[in-house]
Every structure is written in C-alpha cells, then in structure tokens.
Amino acid sequence: MLSNCEQCVVRNKSICSALDPDELIAINRLTRKVAIKAGQALIWEGDDSLIVANVVEGAFKLTSSLEDGREQIIGLLYPSDFVGRPFGDKNEYSVTALADSKVCVFSRSDFDEFVREHPDLEHKLLQRTLTELDRVRRSMLLLGRKTAAERVASFLLEMSARLADSSCSVVGGSLQLFALPFGRQQVADILGLTIETVSRQLTLLKKNNVIALPDHRNVQILDAGRLQDIADAGAVTAH
Amino acid sequence: MLSNCEQCVVRNKSICSALDPDELIAINRLTRKVAIKAGQALIWEGDDSLIVANVVEGAFKLTSSLEDGREQIIGLLYPSDFVGRPFGDKNEYSVTALADSKVCVFSRSDFDEFVREHPDLEHKLLQRTLTELDRVRRSMLLLGRKTAAERVASFLLEMSARLADSSCSVVGGSLQLFALPFGRQQVADILGLTIETVSRQLTLLKKNNVIALPDHRNVQILDAGRLQDIADAGAVTAH
DNA sequence: AGCGCCCGTTGATCTAGATCAATGAGGATC
DNA sequence: GATCCTCATTGATCTAGATCAACGGGCGCT
Secondary structure (H helix, E strand, O other): OOOOHOOOOOOOOOHHHHHHHHHHHHHHOOOOEEEEOOOOOOOOOOOOOEEEEEEOOOOEEEEEOOOOOOOEEEEEEEEOOEOOOOOOOEEEOOOEOOOOOEEEEEEEHHHHHHHHHHHHHHHHHHHHHHHHHHOOOOOOOHHHHHHHHHHHHHHHHHHHHHHHOOOOOOOOOOOEEEEEEOOOOHHHHHHHHOOHHHHHHHHHHHHHEEOOOOOOOOOEEEOOOHHHHHHOOOOOOOO | OOOOOHOOOOOOOOOOHHHHHHHHHHOOEEEEEEEEEHHHHHHHHOOOEEEEEEEEEEOEEEEEEOOOOOOEEEEEEEOEEEHHHHHOOOOEEEEEOOEEEEEEEEEHHHHHHHHHHHHHHHHHHHHHHHHHHHHHHHHHHHHHHHOHHHHHHHHHHHHHHHHHOOOOOOOOOOOEEOOOOOHHHHHHHHHHHHHHHHHHHHHHHHHHOOOOOOOOOEEEEEOOHHHHHHHOOOOOOOO
C-alpha cells in the first residue's frame, strides 16, 4: 500500500500545506511512510544527514548527550512537525520516538532539491525554523537562569499550551487537564534537573493546590495564574 | 551620503550575497545605514517586530531577562550576521550593541515582501536560521547539563573558533590568542554562571597552563587538546 | 603624580539542588 | 491473586556553585 499525500492526516498542518494538488502528487513520489516503535531512534547524533521527515503520528524527542550519559532534551516533536537537518551534512542531535509513531520520510538530497524548486514550501520551512528558534531561545533562559520551581512551572504551562489544541484538554475557567507523553526522567532531561527535584517540585505544587496529579502521567492545572507567577518569579509561598 | 550596497564591506558574507547587481540596486532603496553606540539597544524584548537588519560593523548580544534582573545571553552577532525576526510580530529578545557598531536596517514589512520575491535570498536566510538553531541547541546541552569547568572550556573553544577567521588569531601548533569582545559579567551571562565562578575557572585553567591570560580581555590557548577534554568531560586534574 | 572608579580576583560561607538510599505504588505476567 | 519490575516519591546528606565580603590593579581624570 502506497502512502498517499492527498489523504494524509497532517496534510493541512505540515509544511506540505504549502503545496497544490499537482505538487502533492510530485512530492508523493519522493516519500515513504515508516513506522517507528517507542524507544527506537530515527536519527543518531553525529550521523550524516541522509533523511528528513514529517511526523505523522506519535511523538519524538530531540536529544544531545555527553559521553558519560548526561542527556539534555532539546526539543519535542508532534504530528505535523518537521524532523531533520536539510541543507547541512550532519545531524547534531538524536531523534527518538517517545511513543509508537509514524513518519513520512524523504531522502535529504531529494528533499533539498524539491524545496529549492518550490519557494512556498521553503517559506513554510523557514517559518517553522524561525518559530522553533524562538522556542529554543526561550528555553535557554530557563536552563541558564531559572530556579527549579520556575522551571517546573514554566514547563507545565508550556505543555498545557502545546497540548491545548489536541484532544483531551478541558478549559473551563482556567481548569485544565492533560497527559504528559513521557515520564519523570524525561521531564528532568527537558528541564536540566534530576528526577528527584522534579518530583519534589511537583508535590510542592500539589500541596499548595496549584495543580492536581490524578496519576503519574496526568496533570491538572488548578490555578493557572499562580502557576504563571511561579514560572516568572519563583514565588512559592509554601513549605 | 547614501549607503551603497555595491561597496558594502559585508556584501559577500551577508545574506545579500544571494543577490545579483540589479537586485542589489533594488534592495539598496529599502535600506538605511544606522550607527549604534556601545551599550545602546537596537531591539527590545517584547517589542513588535518592526525592523530587521544586517550587522555591518561591531558586535551585538541577544538577551532574554527575568523581571528581577537575571539575564541570559542567547546569542552573539558579528559583521555579516542577520538580526531580527522576519515573518513574525514579536521580538522575543533584546539586541544590544557590545561595541560601537553599524547596521543596515530594513523595515520588516519591506524586507518580508522583498524576501518573498527573491527565493535565493530566502534560501540564504533559511540556511542561516538552521545554522543558528544548531548552535543554540548545542548551548542547551551546555546550560542544562555541563559543569562550570566544562562550560568555560567549551566557551573558550567556541570563541576561538568563531574569532579564528578574523584578524588577530595566530595559529602556530595549536597556539591561539584572541580578544574577548566583552567583560566577565557577559561571559557569566552567556554560560549561566556567576562572574565569580567564571573568574575562578579561568584562573584554574591558567594555573594548569591550559591557557594564558595576558590581560583581562585577551586569552591565549596553550593546550587546545586539554581544553577540549575538559569541555567534553570536565576532567580538571588540579587543585 | 595622585585620586577614584570600575572591574576582576580571591576568600569565607551558605544553599539549592544533586546524590545516595529506602520505601511505595501501579501494571504486567504467570 | 501473588510475584516481579519499573517508575515515582520521600528522606538524609553532600557539594558545586551562589552569595557575601574584601582586596587589588589598571586606567582615565585633574
């Protein structure tokens, strides 16, 4: 069964939304849909950049590591996001599936060529890259200067914002519930903290009725204003 | 005196290198050369994105801050670098001159329009943005997971690499001398450390004969291999 | 030359968060 | 339903780096 761009679920949100029906048929020939199991890597840090892809389903983490095993998560990818390093020869980070996922893969050289011939596509790619750059720069402030309390609060707000448009979020007078797509260690690797510190900060927020934790994966924001204050200035009034 | 792209000193290195003589004349009309004194801001964090520019001369820092004054430097700009946020309405960071500088300014709307009409220019911009994204992601690992010793060593190597092609670098059997374009506080704000910690790490490297510090601004790398080892694994063998 | 001033260095102490160490709470397997 | 097994929480202690506090040295100014 061939993949078919016309009935692709991320067609209208991915960079491919820049293409008209004819172009969609053309790009379809360059493409191959691939399933990736949770935990499996799509790209390895340091590898030559041979493929790029669109995320169709699931979730991925981008990571950079030191030899002794310390790891930093430098980005998260969801359906419709673009993966890989076009116009460059090395991948500076690994891309690993957090859940069973599907991606739509291009050979990098095919993709580079196709992009150069389709300025609207290149424009979409530029916009995404600029947005991602803004996001990454925001996290530099978090990693370089924020306290543990500020980091955890900022993280919860960002996750809630990012998962808001997807299914399970209920916004009723600042009451929000969402499921983290990963465990505590990954949260720690996003925030540049240890698992224990993340856990302690979360229970602190729970004790102060800023959030509720129905179970290990779900988070409910009870007081978004308070959480925002903590994210910006770290004012935790409790013991 | 009008600015003239044809005799621009950064013409061949900036994004404008994508333009042919006719296009250069066209873009020249959109452009205004502006001098910025050291310490003066070109763009403020949170401002609407009304201008973009090319750096012609001098140096700039990009910063993001918290209300209580904590600051993180999230990027440095040198001649030929591009500044500002095209295709977006907010600047998420401030841009401040580190030295007396000159920039070539565009109104953002003029620039956005011109770029859309010149795919080669947009391509250059995309390449720069992708390269910058790689750089910024590398610093996420530094800020999130590296120790003070590793950060300082990584910083010195990156500065030496970046300043290598410019004037004053002397590469004689891994012997390199360069001048930092800023003081200790700025180094601390780049590395997410305090000024005292930066100072202590530098004197430690000096005591171990890994670097020499002729004066407060100049750094000489005596043992680049050793410095690289420290940057990657923090192995400081000394007291 | 002498006087401040700014910036960097050095030292002493403190603390946020890391590390080490149990303990507990689902979730899958048989 | 008992047995693991993995992952989160909680507690006790340690430490890298922050904070607080002198001190010093280069540079511009009169």
